[in-house]
Amino acid sequence: MSGIEKIKQELGNLEFDSFEGVPVVRLGVVVTLYFRNGYVPAVKESIAACFRKFSEEFGGVLRGIMYKRYKKYTPQAMGLALGEITSGSNRFELAVNSAGSVYEASTYDLTVLNTRESNGDHVRSYMKMTVPWSMLDTPGGVERFQTWVQYLSEQVDAEHGYGGLSTLLPYDFDKYMPVEYELSQKYPGLEVDTLAMAHSLRLIGSIKGVNWFTIVSRTLLERLGGLDSVRRKLSSQGGIHCLEYGGGLIVRAGALPELGSATEMPKSYVAVNRVLKPLRASDPDTLQSYSEYGNGYDEERSLRWYERFDEEEPTAQSPKTIAAGETCTDTGYWFSPAQKNARRFFNAGEVMPEFKGSPWGATFWYWSGEA
Incomplete structure (x- = not known):
């Protein structure tokens, strides 16, 4: 059974509507990047270029824009927001997406949150792109997504990041986080990424972990012997592909992303993790905010999730x-x-x-x- 067929087989367990018929949980493919100097004019211009390209390619499905407040998406509204961002000096959050309201899960989304100059090198800016998983089931869909990963990594000169299957929730996500928790317990290949913005406070000089795509800068790779050494280690293992962007290395673990299961981890993810694990944050943030019902990621459960791919290297004759x-x-x-x-x-x-x-x-x- 192909990877796409496996996803289709599980789709009924991964997507949900509200009682009113509003899509509130969807399966998507994400790429999340952390980068420096989000306040620098040249970087802000690069961010604006990302939003223009995203709107050119997906403008037909975009319905909402979040800039200071949530409102209807129009090219004019986005143009005004980008004009203020590139000419001003304030910290900003900008998102364009396909959701009709803050209560609907969006399957197309591009979000950025930058940092102030006063933050210096103590915080990272972040950018996240979301597209439907079904893009991978179209001719050239995997290459299309990969091209976006390379483009965004290049534009913001990503320090590190990751990409893969993830649970998509509404902008007003709090009450659906227990669903994200339960699904990620069942499918370890799902990236728990609702609070991606919060990790910019902890992921300074370290990565969150690995997934289908893992993006790592040359500076971080020097701690593992350098880009060429890491590429050789990873490329020697079947199914792992290494691509370069200006700032470093993009690792793709397999032809397609995997959901995995409670009893079977995606082998290619485990192999990538074995090489890149030394770069993982030693004091990572909790994955979710507090849940009074206990069905969420507290500190202990978060740590186990970060360690889910930590299998020892096989001792059998290899x-x-x-x-x-x-x-x-x-x-x-x-x-x-x-x-x-x-x-x-x-x-x-x-x-x-x-x-x-x-x-x-x-x-x-x-x-x-x-x-």
């Missing part, structure tokens, strides 16, 4: 792998899928060669035995 440019660890035969008939004998200590221009991509050598 293929030995060496990236091109590294030294051979074992004397014997090795092969590389980067070139046909590439099985060769190497002595320990030899430098493993690279097949440049291979359609396979980066060159990795796999142990083939001593005989």
